[in-house]
Amino acid sequence: MTDQTMYVILLGPPGAGKGTQAVQTAERTGLLHLSTGDMFRENLRNGTELGSLAKTFMDKGELVPDDVTIRMLLERISREDARAGCLFDGFPRTVEQARALDEALGEQGNEITVTVLIDVSDEEITRRLGGRVSCASCGSVFHEIFNPPKAESPCCDQVNMIQRDDDKPAAIANRLQVYADQTEPLVAYYRQADKLSSVNGEQSPQAVGEDLLAALQAVSD
Ligand code: ADP
Numbered sequence: 001m002t003d004q005t006m007y008v009i010l011l012g013p014p015g016a017g018k019g020t021q022a023v024q025t026a027e028r029t030g031l032l033h034l035s036t037g038d039m040f041r042e043n044l045r046n047g048t049e050l051g052s053l054a055k056t057f058m059d060k061g062e063l064v065p066d067d068v069t070i071r072m073l074l075e076r077i078s079r080e081d082a083r084a085g086c087l088f089d090g091f092p093r094t095v096e097q098a099r100a101l102d103e104a105l106g107e108q109g110n111e112i113t114v115t116v117l118i119d120v121s122d123e124e125i126t127r128r129l130g131g132r133v134s135c136a137s138c139g140s141v142f143h144e145i146f147n148p149p150k151a152e153s154p155c156c157d158q159v160n161m162i163q164r165d166d167d168k169p170a171a172i173a174n175r176l177q178v179y180a181d182q183t184e185p186l187v188a189y190y191r192q193a194d195k196l197s198s199v200n201g202e203q204s205p206q207a208v209g210e211d212l213l214a215a216l217q218a219v220s221d
């Protein structure tokens, strides 16, 4: 499927399952998984200036300013390993980011192949974010009830699980509002460009993954 350059965007509210799907889809397609949230958290762990700037916004559930986010993402996609295509998870999140991405890909003679909206209700989102935990060692994401870590795992065992600061209730409410105000307009943006597809996100991760792969196959022929 990836003989041609594919630039795929996973769109959806926080907690829709973008990260979960991106990891398994990247493995199956060979596309490079790029998560701006992961990039900011990595900067924070490495103690960079960008990391501490991003933290002031992330902790409140606000978006990191467009100029900073766009610069970081465009630098990343200009590298050699992104030439064969990417799977964007959590970017773009504003119309300004979407326009900057279109422009940058256009300059390389490329374009977005498809944007897949992972459709999940607000009630389900709240359940998912409330139980999201990740492994302190490797960063793999689990859910306390829907996808619990295995007791016998050498790395991702229960005691090694941490909750993100922005998955606490006050930040969750704000993030859903920020999604509705700033990110949801991207659904119309990509629909107008005839680049929108959607999958039902309220199925098992495996079933969502199959539908996602089918959506990618539909545009890669
Ligand atoms: P989630 O998986 O819940 O959607 P992410 O890991 O994608 O969360 O993002 C966590 C936080 O990082 C966001 O709430 C925001 O503060 C910041 N962030 C991530 N991506 C972007 C982006 N494209 N633009 C601005 N801020 C971003």
Ligand code: ADP
Residues within 6 Å of the ligand: 012, 013, 014, 015, 016, 017, 018, 019, 020, 021, 128, 129, 131, 132, 133, 141, 142, 143, 144, 146, 147, 201, 202, 203, 204, 205, 206, 208
């Ligand atoms: P996002 O990157 O969109 O914020 P995640 O992939 O981090 O979302 O998923 C949010 C939480 O929901 C995680 O705890 C994850 O294990 C869980 N999750 C993801 N997909 C599903 C699914 N299809 N059914 C139930 N729980 C899921």
